[in-house]
Amino acid sequence: MLRVEGLSHAFKNGNETTLVLQQISFVVHKGEMVALLGSSGSGKSTLLNLMAGLMKPTEGEIYIADNNIVKMNENKLAEFRRTHIGFIFQAYELLPNLTVRENIELPLVFQSERPSIRKQKALKLLEQVGIPDKGDMFPSQLSGGQQQRVSIARSLITEPSVIFADEPTGNLDTKTEEEILAILKELNRTMNTTFIIVTHEREVANQTQHIITLRDGRLEQSQSPEPDQAEEVIQ
Numbered sequence: 740m741l742r743v744e745g746l747s748h749a750f751k752n753g754n755e756t757t758l759v760l761q762q763i764s765f766v767v768h769k770g771e772m773v774a775l776l777g778s779s780g781s782g783k784s785t786l787l788n789l790m791a792g793l794m795k796p797t798e799g800e801i802y803i804a805d806n807n808i809v810k811m812n813e814n815k816l817a818e819f820r821r822t823h824i825g826f827i828f829q830a831y832e833l834l835p836n837l838t839v840r841e842n843i844e845l846p847l848v849f850q851s852e853r854p855s856i857r858k859q860k861a862l863k864l865l866e867q868v869g870i871p872d873k874g875d876m877f878p879s880q881l882s883g884g885q886q887q888r889v890s891i892a893r894s895l896i897t898e899p900s901v902i903f904a905d906e907p908t909g910n911l912d913t914k915t916e917e918e919i920l921a922i923l924k925e926l927n928r929t930m931n932t933t934f935i936i937v938t939h940e941r942e943v944a945n946q947t948q949h950i951i952t953l954r955d956g957r958l959e960q961s962q963s964p965e966p967d968q969a970e971e972v973i974q
């Protein structure tokens with residue numbers, strides 16, 4: 740589903756080059772919920788932005804559903820991102836002048852989807868993220884946790900192959916964080932959407948099936964549960 744091969748990235752500022760990621764390789768299977776862990780500055784956001792096609796790596800390949808996004812030209816990549824990739828930001832990034840429902844529908848507006856279909860899908864997602872009655876409100880009228888629910892719904896409306904989330908609960912209190920995680924887990928289970936979630940919290944990671952850990956820009960660990968071992972524990 741997602742394959743990263745020999746990925747390295749360096750930022751250039753004037754004469755200075757900072758090597759931020761070095762020779763990262765791992766595989767994520769369809770429907771997995773992945774936690775991307777690592778201390779501050781270890782390269783998590785950089786890796787996420789590269790996988791989401793927001794920038795090009797210095798070296799290496801990234802395959803999403805067998806498409807190498809590193810090799811795509813800008814137009815093709817933009818189109819691929821619109822149809823295959825969802826993104827959830829820590830700061831929600833909702834448009835203040837659009838209602839909640841209009842925010843959720845926006846990715847489909849860019850795909851020229853019919854208004855009636857857009858509305859129907861947005862209303863269903865509002866229900867799935869637990870705020871069925873908030874569609875006509877504006878983002879500023881919602882709590883942080885509710886705004887993040889809207890942003891989750893927006894990321895799902897195109898039914899992407901994979902959703903990247905950069906510290907989606909970073910601005911929320913513990914209880915709201917748990918609620919948002921429960922929603923993500925439920926969506927992962929029911930829609931079989933692949934989620935890759937950057938987090939600082941071990942606790943979050945413990946709820947996912949696959950943990951990827953970065954240390955100083957290198958891959959320290961990429962661990963999926965062994966199905967055999969999981970069964971042994973149950974028996």
Ligand SMILES: Nc1ncnc2c1ncn2[C@@H]1O[C@H](COP(=O)(O)OP(=O)(O)OP(=O)(O)O)[C@@H](O)[C@H]1O
Binds near residue numbers: 752757759
């Ligand atoms: N545009 C940039 N130009 C130069 N250096 C950058 C740039 N963006 C990030 N870096 C550097 O790359 C390294 C990794 O940054 P990144 O944002 O990926 O870390 P992170 O693991 O997401 O950290 P945090 O947990 O604090 O969000 C840091 O040393 C950072 O200073």
Ligand SMILES: [Mg+2]
Binds near residue numbers: 783784785
């Ligand atoms: Mg970061």
